Amino acid sequence: MTLDKVLQYLNIKILIYFIIAVTAVYTLLFTYYYNLKDDGYILADWLINYQDGGFKRRGLSGSFFFLLQDLTHIRLNYLVYFFQFLIISGFFWLYTKLIRYKVTDLLYLSLLLSSIGFVGLLNTVTYVGKKEFIVFLLFTWFVYLLDNDKLSKNKEFLFCIALCVTTFLHEVVLFYVPYFAIALYLKTGKFEFKRYIKYFLSVGIPTLLILKFGKNVNEGMSLQILADRGVHPTYGIFYWSINERDYIKEHLNEYLLYFISLGLSALHLAYYLKYLNNRKVISILLTGAFLFSLPLFYLAIDWGRWMYIHMMLIIVLFGLLLKKGSTATVFERIVINKKFYITLFIIIFSLLYRVEMSGKGFTFEGILYRVFVAPIELLNKM
Secondary structure, three states: OOHHHHHOOHHHHHHHHHHHHHHHHHHHHHHHHHOOOOOOOHHHHHHHOOOOOOEEEEEEEHHHEEEEEHHOOOOHHHHHHHHHHHHHHHHHHHHHHOOOOOOHHHHHHHHHHOOOOOHHHOOOOOOOOHHHHHHHHHHHHHHHHHHHHEEEEHHHHHHHHHHHHHHHHHHHHHHHOOHHHHHHHHHOOOOOOHHHHHHHHHHHHHHHHHHOOOOOOOOOHHHHHHHHHOOOOOHHHHHHOOOOOHHHHHOHHHHHHHHHHHHHHHHHHHHHHHOOOOOHHHHHHHHHHHHHHHHHHOOOOOHHHHHHHHHHHHHHHOOOOOOOOOOOOEEOOOOOOHHHHHHHHHHHHHHHHHHOOOOOOEEEEOHHHHHHHHHHHHHHHH
């Protein structure tokens, strides 16, 4: 049987559903695991609170969960996971609904298989359970409503409130709000700057309040407060005392590797944009969104995480541009040509390398390494 005939039986949409399902289950299982072991980042970040010293960045979530625990007497680990489960599941469900009746092709599939796309979660387990899933959920919901012409003025106002509240949960939302404006432009085809202002104000005002009045994440009593409530992190955000800019300077050789991953991802997106209408404007807008987030790279060491958030939002954004089809399994059949071979090369290379959250920005320890090489190395050590 020839390659051309084999590929006729390959349903791209089914493959995408499979990747979504595997990634969702993996993310939920490992989030549960890290919550149960009182992880100092994946659990503890949700438990930063106002009880220790007053108003501070990210403190709203902890105070909310403390209130819930007082009312229900349920362990914080389970309360936090319940909301993580709803947020993470909601994102994957809405993303599935967004692309359900869209015509997907091999090139779109390649975005999910990017080392900082959906596969990034499988490559770097520490991406799971973090608060950026709130941003993924809100943005995917926003794009879904746009795509189905259901984004009314009242719903836009509710999204602005949600973005404002999310900023008190994690200030990272500030650096990714341009994607909401870009999605509006891609839907309407025109620039509506007055319309965009409310989105930027929704995250800008709470950020200024945090900068002006916010106290330290740990004012000295956070660990004791958590211990009294049954959580005992032994590392993580409540122990954080690193000067992040100095840390980057000290590990400059490792951080320079991120430019390799960034360059590869930029080339990947450039090739995808080659097949889109209005690609010049979209390229400028995406470049602007990345430049808007540059202060984040200066302020915090999780460079791989910031790149991963960009790619996940771009994957959702490009879902808005996919052509609509008639069935839930509709896809564009593969044709053996130059585009096919280039896309195949992109996919294979993406599966070869890995982008760490903070540290080495490029290693050949991607999915293929973790599936075929790492188990053998482990057996040899045993």
